[in-house]
Amino acid sequence: MQKFSLVALGRVQLDRAAESSGGHAAETVVGGHERVLRQTVIALLKGSVMSEFENPGEGSFHVLEGRIRVTSAGATWDVLAGDLLELPDARQRVEALEESVLLFTVAKTL
Numbered sequence: 001m002q003k004f005s006l007v008a009l010g011r012v013q014l015d016r017a018a019e020s021s022g023g024h025a026a027e028t029v030v031g032g033h034e035r036v037l038r039q040t041v042i043a044l045l046k047g048s049v050m051s052e053f054e055n056p057g058e059g060s061f062h063v064l065e066g067r068i069r070v071t072s073a074g075a076t077w078d079v080l081a082g083d084l085l086e087l088p089d090a091r092q093r094v095e096a097l098e099e100s101v102l103l104f105t106v107a108k109t110l
Contacts, residue, residue, distance in 0.1 A: 004029050006041060006064055010101030013043030023048030023096075026104075040104045044068065044096035052091045059087040059106035066100025 009029060016025035023045040031038035036057075044050065044066075061070065062084045070077045073090040078097065 002030075006101075006103060009041045010043055010064055013041055014045075014099065014101065017043045017045050017048070024050060036108050038106050038108070042102050042104055044094070044100045044102075046096050046099050048096050050094040052093045054091055057107050057109040058089075059104065061085045061087065061094075062103040062105070064101045064103060066096065066098040066102075068100050068102065069095045069097055071095075 006029075009027065013025045013027060017023055024043060026040050026042040028038055028040045041064075042050075046066075061068070061079060063079045063081050065081050067078065067080050070079060070085060070087075070092055072088050072092040075088075077085055079085045079102075
């Protein structure tokens with residue numbers, strides 16, 4: 001059993017995002033590509049975009065800080081701190097409307 005401070009991890013990732021050319025950074029904290037469950041803390045600077053990616057299974061974004069815009073399958077959602085967005089089984093694009101930290105959870109479809 002492990003315990004993580006998502007607030008502290010988010011701060012570290014925001015610092016890394018500030019140093020990156022794309023304005024975002026991420027670290028997987030639970031699971032990984034070889035496991036069914038994966039949870040990743042993602043930080044995005046205001047205005048940065050995560051280009052479209054395929055959701056490998058059931059997934060969600062839990063916004064811990066800030067505000068993001070998720071576009072998928074022709075629909076758009078603005079997601080605020082404290083919100084949990086269940087992701088559709090389609091490609092997604094994420095834009096940071098504010099400096100943001102989110103927890104991306106995915107359970108791969110077997």
